[in-house]
Amino acid sequence: MSRSTTIPVSAPAAGSRLPLSQALLLAPAVLLLALFAISVVQMVATSFTGRDGFTLALYQEFFSRPDYIEIYLRTIGVSFLVTLFSILLGYPIAFGIWRYKGNRNHLMILVILPWLVSIVVRTYGWIVILGPRGLINEFLGWVGVIESPMRLMFNTTGVVIGLVHVLVPFMIISILSVLLHLDRKLEEASMSLGGRPLYTFWRVTLPLSLPGVVSGAMLVYLMSTGAIVTPILLGGVQDRMMGTQMYQEVIQTFNFPKGSMLAFLLLLAGLAVILPVQTLERRLSAATGSERKQP
Numbered sequence: 001m002s003r004s005t006t007i008p009v010s011a012p013a014a015g016s017r018l019p020l021s022q023a024l025l026l027a028p029a030v031l032l033l034a035l036f037a038i039s040v041v042q043m044v045a046t047s048f049t050g051r052d053g054f055t056l057a058l059y060q061e062f063f064s065r066p067d068y069i070e071i072y073l074r075t076i077g078v079s080f081l082v083t084l085f086s087i088l089l090g091y092p093i094a095f096g097i098w099r100y101k102g103n104r105n106h107l108m109i110l111v112i113l114p115w116l117v118s119i120v121v122r123t124y125g126w127i128v129i130l131g132p133r134g135l136i137n138e139f140l141g142w143v144g145v146i147e148s149p150m151r152l153m154f155n156t157t158g159v160v161i162g163l164v165h166v167l168v169p170f171m172i173i174s175i176l177s178v179l180l181h182l183d184r185k186l187e188e189a190s191m192s193l194g195g196r197p198l199y200t201f202w203r204v205t206l207p208l209s210l211p212g213v214v215s216g217a218m219l220v221y222l223m224s225t226g227a228i229v230t231p232i233l234l235g236g237v238q239d240r241m242m243g244t245q246m247y248q249e250v251i252q253t254f255n256f257p258k259g260s261m262l263a264f265l266l267l268l269a270g271l272a273v274i275l276p277v278q279t280l281e282r283r284l285s286a287a288t289g290s291e292r293k294q295p
Contacts, residue, residue: 040267047261058261068245075242076269078156078231081222082163086220087213089164090171094212095205097172098179111169119166123233126162127153130234154236164232167223171216178212179205214281222270242266 041156048054062068097107114122129135130152137149152158182205190200235241242262250259 001080003166035182043260044264046257047264049257058258062261062265071098071240071245072244072265074239075225075266076155078159078163078241079221081156082167082224083217083221084162085164086168086171087217090168090216091175091209091213093168094175094179097176108279111172111254114165115169119229120233123162123230124157126165126234130158130161153234155239156235158234159231159239159241162234163224163227166230167220170219170223171213174216174219175209175212178215180208210284211281214277214284218274218277218281221273225266225270 047058048056051254052058065147093111097104097111100107131137132149132151134152136152137146140146141149152161185198186204186208190204191197195203225241226243227241228247231239231244232247235244242265246259246262246266249255249262
């Protein structure tokens with residue numbers, strides 16, 4: 001009786017070098033990361049550089065001017081509002097696409113369809129809708145709800161509406177990417193044990209989809225803090241944000257040191273929110289992963 005021989009497969013050594021083909025594929029990503037790091041370092045260095053070398057004059061000027069602090073706080077507040085409304089709008093849409101029994105690709109086309117149109121065109125569309133003689137004011141005046149047009153643009157309301165429309169697809173895709181990996185048997189198990197649909201959603205589906213919510217919130221918040229076009233067109237001069245202020249300093253007055261200073265402060269505001277949220281996301285992912293592995 002012949003014995004079957006097994007050929008051992010040797011695992012790659014821990015200290016083995018990366019193959020040349022893989023290194024070449026990673027080269028563009030490494031180049032982009034290096035350029036990004038160099039740009040950030042140069043931006044930070046420029047914000048601390050004056051005619052006589054190192055200086056804190058730009059930061060002292062920023063914190064001594066109430067209008068700059070107001071712009072800074074408004075940017076953070078608007079970004080939080082945009083993130084909140086994106087979650088409230090994006091989660092039901094993502095959940096509906098996930099539960100849709102037909103072809104989800106058709107619904108996804110509707111979600112990403114606004115990306116095929118320029119952000120300037122979309123923002124001007126909101127000007128037509130939110131303007132004093134726009135669609136909303138004309139309709140409310142026609143039905144007799146209001147006597148004079150409401151101020152829906154050139155304020156924070158218009159900026160929030162415009163940014164939510166631009167950024168909510170990112171939230172939908174982030175949440176949907178997590179929902180698509182959930183096991184439907186978990187919901188069936190909850191309902192078989194007597195759990196009603198609302199209870200099953202609250203105790204099973206929602207906790208397992210929170211990593212997607214957190215990821216989408218980080219994307220929307222970061223993109224809101226640096227928005228330029230929408231705040232300029234819908235916010236006006238009185239409701240400026242950090243993005244519009246940086247645009248004015250760099251493009252109009254060519255004050256690159258002050259623009260670098262504003263960008264660095266905006267970067268710090270983003271990191272102050274994103275780093276704790278990333279920690280929360282890792283804990284949620286670990287918790288939901290451990291729950292899936294339990295029998």
